[in-house]
Amino acid sequence: MRAAVLTEFHAPLAVRDDVEIDEPGPGEVLVRVAASGICGSDLKAIDGKSPVARRLPAILGHESAGVVERVGAGVTMASPGDRVIIAMTGNCGRCEPCRRGAYGGCRSPIRLSQLGQMRDGTTRLRVDGQDAYPFIGIGSFAEYAVVNEEVLIRVPDALPLAQACLLACGVITGVGAVLNTAQVQPGSSVLVVGAGGVGLNVLQGAVLAGAARIVIADVNPDKLPLAEAFGATDTLLSGEDLPDQVGKIVDGGVDYAFDATGVPGVLAKAFAATRDGGTTVMVGSPPNEPISLMPQQLFFNRTLKGCAGGGGLPARDLPRLIDLVASGRLDLARLISATVPLDGINGAIDEVRAGRLARAVVTF
Ligand SMILES: [Zn+2]
Ligand SMILES: [Zn+2]
Known part of the structure; x- marks a missing residue:
């Protein structure tokens, strides 16, 4: 698949068409990425300053939305064809902190995604035969992403995915x-x-x-x-x-x-x-x-x-934010100052760094 790869810090991303991605494992979902915003945290990762993006090669991008392509064994929270936001975190709902409502302290192995690993500790991406790490477990500067089912939030048909992606990080x-x-x-x-x-x-x-x-x-x-x-x-x-x-x-x-x-x-x-x-x-x-x-x-x-x-819980807060967009009380369209194809990502990153764009969105 095509993806923008970070192979060394402080360097432009390499847009490649030969990044390998595995089929989704149990509890995992393959999402065809439609849009991914460029966020300050991506720039920090490029600069080698992100504590959760220490390993290279990495696929950055974490503010994204897309369409479910295929689901792994046992998946109940998503079906092929669903339009979804990929949230930055999910909760198992079963561990002791989750049952107390202390969701930030979730101890499920799905939290390994913060470090770019799936719950079994492996990664679904390879570049030149070598393991590659999706930023925050997402890696959405790519045509496809494999993510845990717990992070997917459905999006109504009326909301364009190029706008919906912004809810995943900047808005929430x-x-x-x-x-x-x-x-x-x-x-x-x-x-x-x-x-x-x-x-x-x-x-x-x-x-x-x-x-x-x-x-x-x-x-x-x-x-x-x-x-x-x-x-x-x-x-x-x-x-x-x-x-x-x-x-x-x-x-x-x-x-x-x-x-x-x-x-x-x-x-x-x-x-x-x-x-x-x-x-x-x-x-x-x-x-x-x-x-x-x-x-x-x-x-x-x-x-x-x-x-x-945002100190909250994506599974609770993202549906509320979607409703606020639908009722016209939250504006996503005006947040987007530019949309670019994947090939234009390095130019857009430079513009964001120079402070000339509020939010740039890569669309596929
Ligand atoms: Zn972000
Ligand atoms: Zn939990």
Whole structure:
């Protein structure tokens, strides 16, 4: 099959047509990929900075949707022809943490997919006869992916797969950070730092939650008009004195601040921009650097939270998000700044890196 392969870090992906993929094993499903968004985590993997993409060759891509082609033995959660989103995690529902509702702690071997392995510890991909590893167990910069049945979420016919794919990472992460992690209250004030793919979805979440004041900040002024169109009440060109800039808009600081940049130093500034008792959420993948905070600020009842994949549960949250898209309360179409064929992936990655695209989607 055709796939974009990461054979060495810091290098362009190699688009090849001879990547081998096995038939799905027990509990596994072969999905024909229709669309896969290019996310900041893919870029981090290319740069060798992702703790879950250490082994090469790797097939990146983890924000995807497609159509079920074939199912392995014993599969009950999907059938050939199903239009599906491939979620980033699934839960077994049977282990002790799952039964307590502590889904993040699921101990099922399906969680091996986070490291690019199937539940039996092997991989279904080969490049030049050598095992290849699908990023987060997905590897959707490819015509096909073999995934565990637990990660598939059905998509209604009315929703184009090129839009549905965005729900799998950028949307569930951004909206989930607001609704699950921070639990933003109606009438509150929100700061979003970073107006890229994830930040715009934090913004959409804040609108859904009924925030009265939504301030969005970015270092790139070109990104701010789109943020306004998504419902930001105030936009800021973020500078060194971000907390002061925010204080001039919301006296005393905001109720909730979200760092959607992953840039070292930004989280501390977002934290300092909250009021006494405020909550700050680190959204998306973290920088590999310590966080420097003033304990004095923490003392005044502030909260700092992390949030992996929107702090929720894809099997519960993705169907809700699909319903919100259907009712017109969540906008996917305007998040997409470009669609490219697989051959155009390296050019699109360069554009995303340069901050010229909010979200680029590879379509097949
Ligand atoms: Zn992602
Ligand atoms: Zn479990």
